Amino acid sequence: MAAALRILLLTHSFNGLAQRLFAELGSDGHEVSVEFDIADSVTEEAVALFAPDVIVAPFLKRAVPESIWRRHLTLIVHPGIIGDRGPSALDWAIQEAEPAWGVTVLQAEAEMDAGPVWASREFPLRAASKADVYRNETTAGALAAVREALARVPEWRAGRWQPRPLAQIGDARGRPRPSMRQAERALDWARMGSAEILARIRAADGFPGVADALFGQPCQLFDAHPGQRPAGCEHAAPGTLLARRDGALLRATADGAVWIGHVRRADSPHPFKLPATLAFAAEVAEATEAAALPELPATLMAPAGADPAALGYRELAYRETDDGALGVLSFEFYNGAMSTAQCRRLLAAIEFARGRPTRVLVLDGGAGFWSNGIHLNTIEAAPSPADESWANIEAIDDVCLALLGLTDRLTVAALRGNAGAGGCFLALACDRVWAREGAVMNPHYKNMGNLFGSEYWTYLLPRRVGEDAARAIMRNRLPLLAREAAAQGLIDDCFGADRADFAAQVEARARTLADDPGLAARIADKARRRAADEAAKPLAAYRAAELDMMRRNFYGFDPSYHVARYHFVLKSPQSWTPRHLARHRELGWRAPAASAA
Secondary structure (H helix, E strand, O other): OOOEEEEEEOOHHHHHHHHHHHHHHOOOOEEEEEEEEEOOOHHHHHHHHHOOOEEEEEEOOOOOOOOOOOOOOOOEEOOOOOOEEOHHHHHHHHOOOOOOOEEEEEOHHHHHHOOOOEEEEEEEEEOOOOHHHHHHHHHHHHHHHHHHHHOOOHHHHOOOOOOEEEOOOOOOOEEEEEOHHHHHHHOOOOOHHHHHHHHHHHOOOOOOOEEEEOOEEEEEEEEEEEEEOOOOOOOOOOEEEEEEEEEEEEEOOOOEEEEEEEEEEEOOOOOOEHHHHHOOOOOOOOOOOHHHHOOOOOOOEEEOOOOOHHOOOOOOEEEEEEOOOEEEEEOHHHHHHHHHHHHHHHHHHHHHHOOOOOEEEEOOOOOOOEEEEOHHHHHOOOHHHHHHHHHHHHHHHHHHHHHHHOOOOOOOOOOOOOOEEEHHHHHHOEEEEEEEEEEEEOOOOOOOOOOOOOOOOOHHHHHHHHHHHHHHHHHHOOOOEHHHHHHHHOOOEEEEOHHHHHHHHHHHHHHHHOOOHHHHHHHHHHHHHHEEEEEEEHHHHHHHHHHHHHHHHOOOOOOOHHHHHHHOOOOOOOOOOOOOHHHHHHHOHHHHHOOOO
8 A cells, every 4th residue: 555645636527536536545544635627727726725745637628737747746547558648548449349448547747648657457348338437447447556656656756666658668559549529430320230339329428429310300329228120120221210118219220220328419408418218209299209109118027048138228127046036126227317207117116026926136226326316317307397306306215115115025235336315325225235346325415405315314324324423424425435334334245346246246145145044034023123113203204304305405495406406417617626525625724744755
């Protein structure tokens, strides 16, 4: 582990990578503060206030000012292999199907991404979206490389170690590449097969999307998945829209079909990502948009012996072990956001699982995000955001209530990915909560305009950690590592070196629960405790009190929630760094004496 350093994270926004570095480096014993990269003068002020030993820049959209990097050691985290340069590193790698990719930590100099190399990591590049690769392999590689670089700082300062200039790295496979333009992303539906179209949309996922058109209207495409042409559409012309399912649109390619889950319409009063069928939900007499397409129902539980991949795009999937003891319910919602409609579909899936003769039910969540709670984008796009907020919070409360009502079996929340806000408390509605090592939780609501929150958190959180700790957790607006959440008792365990290891361990541990001879007694005890809690204070009372506070957030005189939601959805540029992140801007802050490092 590196000697303790004072580290300033200079970042465009507090994205997933910045959150992971903030939490992990703090856990390593470093003193970490954050400054959003707003303007050169603001950055210069932050550096003067915090007097950092090292500046680490995990996510920037412009060059670090020379006034900073000439005077202070500044390490840039670049999401590319050694020698790769340019702002579209992952975009090019995914679109061109590179077999492996990596992360490089280099020192800031006059030319972007061209400074000497301090550390790097490589990984096999999966066929996945840019956002998914960034959240997983890129973030894990960045953390390892940053730790390695920080460990070298004392040796560098003592003159016993020097980073390698790019010119001296003869085996570097990377090369300078420009920002990828829409011309390089363009889709030719008549000529391109599904694999190429998927690669192009995945390479642009998150931002900026692929410029295209649906129903004759320009839009950006996101969230693409493999598809199959339904019966009767075998000879449809490439580019034809074939069907809809759970908010997505199925479009024919030259050799098959792909699902388009989300779009951003150029002509919309809501210029942000929305489920494709919602973005194209015009109610016109001719029904020329999504409503005219046939609904292609998803199969929740694959028939015995069926290949799940052949069932195509599904937000929800249920499976059981061969002996029927263990059920696994997965819900893969884009960016972890759960709209009113998605909550209702998940509720129906839980009711289906309730009717199955299993002893343990695992809620697998999504690979990237377990859940982030209510869907702020669909709320913002609603005719009445206040009414839709209310409908959405009621719907996710119903999901929590259904889980709490499963008193005839044990339930497990398996957090493969991050969880935030209401998604954290949805997980706590299960009997066991297991998280993958490296998952980050944000079990609070206050960053969204002092939202009070619901999802029965006033019952679930104190039940796990006690009243005092619950209040402290809800006041804390900082990301929480899964292992720290386990240490606090917020969750039960944290394990898994990677996603595959976590999945294997979840299944093994859940099967151990299902095969435990004492399981029946555990389930009976669970039912007794739930009955005792209900007698002491009904769940309906917790919900009513929470919703009374939420009513003030949605309909009250204070518009903070609506303002915060608007800026979140529109990705408004940051105007300042929140004080809970920028400790150097706290009242009375004084930079301590220079570190020995």
